[in-house]
Every structure is written in structure tokens, then in C-alpha cells.
Amino acid sequence: MSVSLRVLDDGAWVSVNDAREVSVSELWRLDAPAFCACDLPDFVVENVLAVGVDGRTIDAKVYGQCIACGETGVPGWIPVGRLSDGEFTDIDRERSVLAVRETAHD
Amino acid sequence: MPTDVERWKSEVYGTEIREHLFRFAEEGWESIPEDERDAWFERFKWWGLYHQRNGQESYFMLRIGTPNGRLEPGQLRVVGEVAKEYATGPGTNPLFGDAYADFTTRQSIQLHWIKLEDVPDIFEKLEANGLSAQQACGDSWRNIVGNPMAGDDATEVVDAWPVIRELNETFKGNDDHSNLPRKWKVSVTGTPDGSGQGDINDLALEPAYKEIGGERTVGFNVRVGGGLARNEPRFARDIDVWVAPEDAPAVAGGLSALFRDHGDRENRYNARIKFLVDEWGPEKLRRVLQEEYVDFELETAGEDVRDQYTYNAGGEGRNDLLGVHDQKDGSNFVGLNVLVGRMGADDVIELADLAEEYGSGAARLTQRQNVIVPDVPDEKLDAFLAADLLEHYSPDPSPFMRGSVACTGTEFCSLSIVETKNRQVRFARWLKQNVELPDGVDEFHVHLSGCTASCAQPQIADVSLRGMKTRKDGEPVEALDVGLGGGLGEEPQFARWVTQRVPVDEVPGAIANLLANFDDQREGDETFREFVRRHDDDELAELVEPEETSYDDPMMHNTKRTWYPYAEDDSLDGSPAPSLADGTPITSDD
Numbered sequence: 098m099s100v101s102l103r104v105l106d107d108g109a110w111v112s113v114n115d116a117r118e119v120s121v122s123e124l125w126r127l128d129a130p131a132f133c134a135c136d137l138p139d140f141v142v143e144n145v146l147a148v149g150v151d152g153r154t155i156d157a158k159v160y161g162q163c164i165a166c167g168e169t170g171v172p173g174w175i176p177v178g179r180l181s182d183g184e185f186t187d188i189d190r191e192r193s194v195l196a197v198r199e200t201a202h203d
Numbered sequence: 204m205p206t207d208v209e210r211w212k213s214e215v216y217g218t219e220i221r222e223h224l225f226r227f228a229e230e231g232w233e234s235i236p237e238d239e240r241d242a243w244f245e246r247f248k249w250w251g252l253y254h255q256r257n258g259q260e261s262y263f264m265l266r267i268g269t270p271n272g273r274l275e276p277g278q279l280r281v282v283g284e285v286a287k288e289y290a291t292g293p294g295t296n297p298l299f300g301d302a303y304a305d306f307t308t309r310q311s312i313q314l315h316w317i318k319l320e321d322v323p324d325i326f327e328k329l330e331a332n333g334l335s336a337q338q339a340c341g342d343s344w345r346n347i348v349g350n351p352m353a354g355d356d357a358t359e360v361v362d363a364w365p366v367i368r369e370l371n372e373t374f375k376g377n378d379d380h381s382n383l384p385r386k387w388k389v390s391v392t393g394t395p396d397g398s399g400q401g402d403i404n405d406l407a408l409e410p411a412y413k414e415i416g417g418e419r420t421v422g423f424n425v426r427v428g429g430g431l432a433r434n435e436p437r438f439a440r441d442i443d444v445w446v447a448p449e450d451a452p453a454v455a456g457g458l459s460a461l462f463r464d465h466g467d468r469e470n471r472y473n474a475r476i477k478f479l480v481d482e483w484g485p486e487k488l489r490r491v492l493q494e495e496y497v498d499f500e501l502e503t504a505g506e507d508v509r510d511q512y513t514y515n516a517g518g519e520g521r522n523d524l525l526g527v528h529d530q531k532d533g534s535n536f537v538g539l540n541v542l543v544g545r546m547g548a549d550d551v552i553e554l555a556d557l558a559e560e561y562g563s564g565a566a567r568l569t570q571r572q573n574v575i576v577p578d579v580p581d582e583k584l585d586a587f588l589a590a591d592l593l594e595h596y597s598p599d600p601s602p603f604m605r606g607s608v609a610c611t612g613t614e615f616c617s618l619s620i621v622e623t624k625n626r627q628v629r630f631a632r633w634l635k636q637n638v639e640l641p642d643g644v645d646e647f648h649v650h651l652s653g654c655t656a657s658c659a660q661p662q663i664a665d666v667s668l669r670g671m672k673t674r675k676d677g678e679p680v681e682a683l684d685v686g687l688g689g690g691l692g693e694e695p696q697f698a699r700w701v702t703q704r705v706p707v708d709e710v711p712g713a714i715a716n717l718l719a720n721f722d723d724q725r726e727g728d729e730t731f732r733e734f735v736r737r738h739d740d741d742e743l744a745e746l747v748e749p750e751e752t753s754y755d756d757p758m759m760h761n762t763k764r765t766w767y768p769y770a771e772d773d774s775l776d777g778s779p780a781p782s783l784a785d786g787t788p789i790t791s792d793d
Contacts, residue, residue, distance in 0.1 A: 103207050103241055107432075107656060108472070109617035110257070115240040117257045121654070122613070122620040122763040124672050124679050141672040143620070143655060144433070146472070164673050164682075167703055 100150065100183055104157075108144035111157055111177065113185040119157060119177045121145060124164070125190055127175065129197035133168035137194060140164070146171065149202035153180045156202065173197040209468050211242040212342065217381035220246045228322045232261045232781060233789065249343065249381075251336025252322065255315065256617040258766030261781030261789070262292055263317040264615060266339035267329065268346035269568060270371040271353055271364065271391075272310030276564030281332045282312055283551030289325055290548065292316025293779045293786060294767035296614070298625050302548035305624075306541055308608060308660050309388070310568045311339060311346045315615050320784035337375055342383045344374040344459065349391045349399040350524075351567035352536055355577060356394050357529040360410050360508065361421045363393035366451045373452050380459050384466030385474035387459055388430070391423070391451070396521055397512030400570050402438045402695050403429045403660065405476050406458055413445045413505030422447040424504045427458060427488060428480030431657035436697050437477040442485045442492070445505035457496030461488070509693045515571070515648065515663060516692030517732040522646045523571045525605055526598045527584065535584055536567070536577040539596040542631060543609040543624045544572025546596070553592050561587035572608055603634040606648040606665070610658035613762040614769075619653025620670035621681040621707065622758045622768055627651045630711055633754045638715045641722040647731065648690070649714070651683070663689045665731050666714060667698035672761075675706045680759045682706050685713060687743055688735025699735070701743040708759060712750030720746040 103112040111119035120142075127138045140161050147158040156174040163169075175195050179186045205213070215223065224247060227235050235243055244254040253264040267282065274282070286304045292315065295301050305313040317325070329335060338344055347367050350356060354364040370389065374380050380387075391408040392399025401407025408423035423446050429439030446454045458476075467473045480488055493501050513520030521528075525538035539554075546554070554574065558564050563578035574596070579587050588598065597604070607630070610616070612623025630649065640647055650664035661667035667686030672679055683705050686698030705713055721734055724746075735743060762768040766778030779788045 101238070101241075105208075105241060105245065106617045112241050115238050117617075120257055120763065121618060122670075122672070122761070124761075139674065141620070162671075164671070164704055 100180060102148045102150060102155065104145045104148055108146060111145055111148045111155075113155065113178070114183075116185070118185050118187065119145070119190070123190055125175070126194050127172055127197055128194050129172040131199070132170065132172040132197065133163045133166050135163055135165050138163040138165065138168070138172070140172065147202070149174065150180060151202065155180060155185070156198065173199045174202055205468060206471060207241070208245055208471065211245055212382050215246060217249060217343075217378060218376050220249050224250055224252070225323050228319050231784060232319050249338060249341035251339035252317070253340055255615050256613070258775050258778040259615065259780050261319065262315070263319065265314045265317045265325065265336055266307075267312040267314070267334055267336050268339040269311060269334070270347050271349045271367045272351035272568030273364070274566040274568070275333060276559070278332055278334055279558060279566040280552060280555035281328065281334060283548050283555055285325055285328060286314050286551060287548035289318070289321050290314035290316055293782070294770055296625070297769050298628055299545050300547055303545050304548065304551050305611070306544040306546065306568045306572045306574060308570050308572060308658065309346050310348050310351060310570055312568070313611070318784055335375075338381075342385050343381050343387060345386050345388050347371055347389045347391060348404070348570060350394045350396070351569055351575060352524070352528075352530070352577065353393050355530045355532070355536065357531050358396065359394040361393040361423070361448065363391045363399075363408075366408070366448050367391050369452055370455055373456065374459065380456070380463065383459065383463050384468045385471065387462060387476075389455065395508040395511040396514045397509070397516065397691055398514040398524065398570070400514065400691060401426060401429070402691055403431055403663065404439060405430060405462070406455060407439045408446070408451060408455070409507060409509070411445055411505035411507040413502055415447070415502070420447065422505065423451060424507050425454060427485070428477040430475055430477045431660060431662050432475075432655065433472065434655050435477070436657070436662050437480075438695055440480050440485045441504060442489045443504045444489060444492075445502040450499070453497055453499070454492075454501070457492050461492055461496050465491070512692045515690055517646060517648075517665060517690045517730050518692070522648075523573065523605060524569050524575060525573060525600070530577065533581075534577075535579045535581065536575050537579055537584075537587065537598050538569065538573055538575045539593065539598055540600040540605050541573050541596055542604055543607055543627050545624055546574070550592065550596070554596070557587065557590055557592060601631075601635040602640055602645055602647045603631045603638070603649070606646065607631045608648070608650040608659045608664070610652050612653040612670075614767070616653060618656050620672065620763065621653050621683070622762045623651050623653045623659070623670070626707065626756070626758060629754070629756065630714075633711045634714060637711075637753070638718055640718065641725060643728055644731065661686065661689075662697040663691055663695065664698060665690065666717070667700070668710065671704050673704040673706055679761060680706050681762065683710050685710070685747055687747075688732050690732050696732070699740055699743065701740045702747045702749070705749045706759070708754060708756040709749035709751055711754040712752040713747050715752065716748040716750060717746055
């Protein structure tokens with residue numbers, strides 16, 4: 098089953114099968130040791146740059162900043178949801194620790 | 204590899220979108236195949252329709268492009284009537300009510316809560332009255348901006364309106380220029396005040412003199428590659444070209460074609476021509492334009508009038524177009540303050556009545572989100588200024604009111620991180636009541652933008668505010684980055700971002716403390732921009748002292764996680780969208 102993944106409206110959100118699933122302005126707790134010195138960066142999403150799928154995991158590459166230390170940039174690929182039978186399954190991104198992967202789709 | 208957007212554009216784009224749009228309108232929202240929605244919503248932008256944000260599915264923002272902000276007699280009334288009849292939805296704004304029109308920083312008009320099914324009727328009414336939403340959004344020639352009083356302003360050195368009108372007629376619906384790599388923003392100005400804000404446009408034509416055939420001739424210098432978005436602000440670069448008014452369409456069309464052919468279609472983040480100018484430099488851009496896109500010898504740049512620029516420059520002279528000003532014909536134009544650019548539909552209609560009674564019925568929109576009533580004769584001026592409506596839309600408002608600019612924000616916009624328009628109204632009202640500007644300071648511009656797209660042009664304000672998040676007492680709250688000292692003029696400068704992530708309820712206190720520090724440490728009669736220029740970022744950060752005050756912010760929470768921030772039940776699960784044409788919620792089958 099094919100799944101359409103897109104970034105639209107100037108990086109405002111991730112579209113999965115023509116539905117808006119992940120939006121800028123969310124606040125994520127990241128496991129991203131290479132991004133900044135914070136134990137778990139408190140990261141606000143300002144722009145979505147790319148989206149990809151690895152097995153059942155949908156990852157996004159986003160620009161944003163850690164609101165604890167101010168570091169800005171692109172932390173890597175971040176899991177934002179899962180695929181189940183071609184459908185998007187949300188994860189509670191604002192209450193989970195999201196482990197950043199450096200090279201999932203590069 | 205071409206992006207999805209480029210692929211969709213290669214299949215259907217430009218004028219032909221209209222027939223599909225009308226078909227979907229006829230058959231209803233649900234007739235758009237679910238797996239084609241992204242593609243159609245992207246295409247609809249070309250006809251001025253932008254799908255509202257998450258939680259507001261099936262509702263659209265409609266942008267009406269008014270070239271140079273020019274509304275001919277009767278058109279303002281049409282805008283008010285369309286807003287009143289169609290721009291209502293399930294959410295009521297606590298400050299602005301159920302139906303309103305937004306005047307934008309690009310002299311356009313935005314209406315919200317538009318139903319797809321109403322679009323044919325709306326277009327019929329707009330077009331019957333000379334108005335259009337064509338190319339108001341999308342990857343093509345956008346609404347052309349400039350001094351909205353072109354042709355009438357007593358100070359102008361060249362009449363830009365015939366040029367703007369010809370550019371608009373030539374490049375709207377022009378198949379050769381309808382599918383560009385990205386938006387194409389053009390400014391044409393004929394006054395020496397800089398009120399076209401050319402420096403922040405993809406293409407700027409600014410007044411300049413050139414010796415042609417032994418005669419000093421007035422025309423335009425050409426600058427290319429300005430823009431503010433995405434943390435990559437640029438001022439337009441001088442490409443050493445002067446153009447006579449009659450040749451402006453050939454040069455502007457040549458540059459648009461150059462952008463069409465050489466802009467980046469593989470990466471939308473790198474697509475604007477500002478990045479091509481970065482890569483090529485002005486000299487190569489000029490050379491390619493000369494060799495491949497125009498068939499006459501380009502003149503080198505003429506003598507500009509930038510040393511006279513005052514608009515949004517922070518010094519003497521007119522920084523905006525508010526108040527009473529002379530027209531060439533001996534009558535007056537009166538600029539009225541529309542706080543954050545939003546006007547209730549009934550007020551729009553009432554202003555149209557006043558414009559007919561005291562002027563010609565025409566109106567103009569400015570890049571500072573204000574409205575102008577032109578053609579008011581001297582003998583009617585006092586009576587017009589005494590009209591009740593002008594108590595609210597004042598020609599001489601508090602500096603905090605006249606200096607306020609705000610984008611759409613999380614109320615409707617997908618990109619924004621924070622609430623903006625209502626917040627800037629609250630900020631301005633609090634500042635007016637609680638803060639004095641130093642002696643002799645009459646202008647103080649505060650621009651609030653919800654994100655880095657910079658629709659409120661935050662980088663060119665005395666105080667620049669940009670949406671962010673932070674934690675306060677452990678809880679996530681809306682916040683603002685604070686920048687200082689931006690503005691246009693002969694030597695434009697972008698604001699320097701000196702303080703990050705100030706909780707929104709501490710921002711008015713920060714501005715109050717900043718102004719007190721400015722008053723204490725000001726040297727002589729220096730302007731705020733001069734004051735900022737002689738301090739480094741660390742020193743400036745010390746002068747911004749965020750502080751809780753009597754200001755209360757009711758929207759501290761994450762307004763983006765609501766379907767509408769002002770709804771009683773604002774949760775996304777409580778959203779009535781999508782809905783049928785009559786507003787009845789469409790329930791899911793599963």
C-alpha cells in the first residue's frame with residue numbers, strides 16, 4: 098500500500114495521505130546529545146524541512162530551537178508517528194521523549 | 204527531483220484551475236477526492252484561496268489583490284458586503300466579532316471562514332465590480348505594491364500608477380509568467396518618501412533621474428532580491444539599471460522570465476530570487492538579463508532619491524501615510540489608523556458611506572495596514588474628520604496604535620506559533636495607557652509576526668516581535684523573541700534579535716522598561732534607531748527587562764492546539780470542521 102508523505106505550506110506541517118498530521122509550534126522533548134548540551138532538549142518546531150518513512154516509523158527533519166539553552170538548528174531525523182496498514186498512527190509527541198537519528202534517510 | 208508542488212503545477216496550474224475550483228464548489232467540499240486534497244489546495248492559492256489551519260478544514264482564507272492598494276469608487280463597499288455575507292464561520296473573535304476584513308502589509312485584503320461552495324458567487328460579485336483574487340497567492344506575480352496615492356500624491360516625482368496598472372494587466376493571467384518557482388513580489392514607487400518599501404521586494408522600481416538625450420529624465424532604478432522570510436532577510440540589491448516608465452514592463456518581464464528559468468524548482472526553501480542573487484551576484488544577474496531577456500541596451504542606474512526616504516525610517520518626515528496630506532489636484536487624502544489592519548464588516552461599509560459623502564468613494568490601502576480616504580476637498584475636510592467612525596479609526600492616533608502591525612497568527616494560519624492580532628491590540632492599548640514616549644519621539648513601530656515567514660515585516664520595526672515558545676513555572680507558554688532597531692530609509696537595517704523567548708505576559712513590561720532606559724540614556728535628540736546602533740547586542744539585552752505588569756494575557760496557552768483560540772470549547776476534538784456549505788459539521792463515517 099503506497100503512502101503519500103509531504104511537507105506543505107512553507108514547511109508548516111507534515112501531510113500523510115493528504116491529511117495534516119504534524120504541525121509547527123509543537124514542543125518536543127528530544128534525546129539528541131549532538132544537538133545541544135541539554136540532557137533532553139526542550140525543542141520548539143519552527144519549520145518542517147523533510148519527511149520520510151523507515152519501516153513503520155515516520156520521521157521528520159525539522160528546524161527549531163531548544164528553549165532551555167537557545168541552540169537553533171536541525172537535530173536530525175525525529176520520529177513523529179507510525180504507519181499501520183497504510184494509516185497514520187499518532188504518537189504523543191509532546192509527552193514523549195523522541196530519539197533523534199542522525200542519518201535515517203540521508 | 205522536482206517537488207510534489209512542481210509536479211502538481213506541471214499538471215494543472217494558472218487560469219485553468221478556475222474551472223476545477225468552480226466544479227468542486229458546485230459539487231461541494233466532499234467532492235474533492237481525499238487523495239487529491241493537498242494538490243488542489245496548493246493550486247487554489249493561485250486563485251487567492253488558502254486552506255485554513257488544522258481544526259478549520261473546509262474553511263478558506265480569501266485574499267483579494269488590490270494593485271497598489273487602490274480601491275476605485277464603490278469597491279470598498281463591495282469588500283464590506285462580501286465580508287458581511289460570506290466571511291463568517293463557527294468562531295467569533297472577541298474583539299472583532301463575526302465578520303471582518305484584514306488589510307495586509309502588501310496592500311491586499313484577506314477574508315476568513317470562506318466556504319468553497321460560496322466561491323463562484325463571491326467571484327461573480329468581486330469581478331462585476333473590478334476586483335479579483337487571481338494570483339493573490341501562489342507561485343506567480345503577486346499583488347503589486349507602492350505608494351497607494353500614486354498619481355495623486357502632491358510629493359511624487361513620477362506617476363507610478365500607469366506602470367503598476369500595465370504590469371498588473373500584462374502579468375495577471377499571462378501563461379508565460381503564471382508558473383514561477385515561487386512567489387514574485389514587485390514594488391513600484393514614484394514618491395521620494397520610500398513608501399513603496401521596495402527594499403523588501405523581489406523586484407523594486409524606485410524613482411531616479413537619468414540624463415537621456417541631453418535631458419534629465421525621471422524613471423526608475425531597479426533593485427532585485429529583497430525579502431524577509433525564513434531567517435534569511437535580504438534587502439534588494441542594486442543591479443545598476445535605470446529604466447524609463449515606458450520600458451518598465453519589458454525589464455520587469457525580463458526579470459520575471461529570468462527567475463522562471465533560473466530559479467530553484469527542486470528546493471522551495473531556496474527558490475526565491477534573493478537566493479539566486481546571492482549565488483550569481485548583481486553583475487551576473489544584470490548580464491544575463493541584458494543578454495537573454497531584453498532586446499534593447501539597458502541604461503546604467505540613475506541618480507536616486509533615497510536620501511529623501513522617510514517611510515518607516517524612524518526619523519523626521521512622514522513615517523506612514525496617516526493624517527491629512529495634499530493631493531496634486533488641491534484636495535486632500537486622509538490616512539486612517541486601522542489597528543493591526545482588521546476592520547469589522549459593518550465599519551468597512553460605514554467607511555464606504557463616508558468616502559462617498561466626503562470624497563470620491565475611492566479608498567486606498569497602505570503597507571502599514573491602514574486605509575486612506577482620498578479626494579476630500581478642503582470644504583468637506585472638517586466635517587469628515589468629525590465623523591464618529593474616525594474616533595476609532597483615527598487620523599492621529601497614539602504612537603503605539605499607529606506603530607502596530609500584526610500578521611494573522613494562530614487564529615487561522617498554519618505556520619504561526621502564537622496568537623498575534625488580538626495580542627497586538629492588547630499590547631497597544633496597554634502601552635497607550637501606561638507608557639510615555641520620550642520628548643520629541645512621535646513614532647514607535649512595533650511589529651508582531653507569528654513566525655519566521657515575517658508577514659508582519661518584523662525585521663523593519665523599532666521593536667520586532669516574533670513568535671516562539673518558552674516555559675514559565677514549568678508550563679509551556681507562548682513567547683516572543685525581541686529584536687530592536689530595524690527600519691527602512693536611505694540606509695535600511697534589519698532589527699537585531701537581542702532577547703529571546705520572553706513570555707508574552709512580560710513583553711509589555713519589557714517594552715516599557717526599554718523605553719524608560721532609552722529616555723534615561725538617550726544622547727541629545729537621537730532617534731531610537733540611532734540609540735540602538737550605538738549599543739552592542741549585550742548592552743541592548745540589558746536594556747530589555749522583561750517584567751510582569753498589570754498587563755494580563757488570556758492566551759498564554761498553546762493556541763495552536765485549539766481549533767479556534769476564542770471558542771468556549773477550544774479543543775481540537777471540539778472542532779465543528781469540516782462542515783457542509785451551510786456550516787453543518789460533517790461527521791466521520793468510522
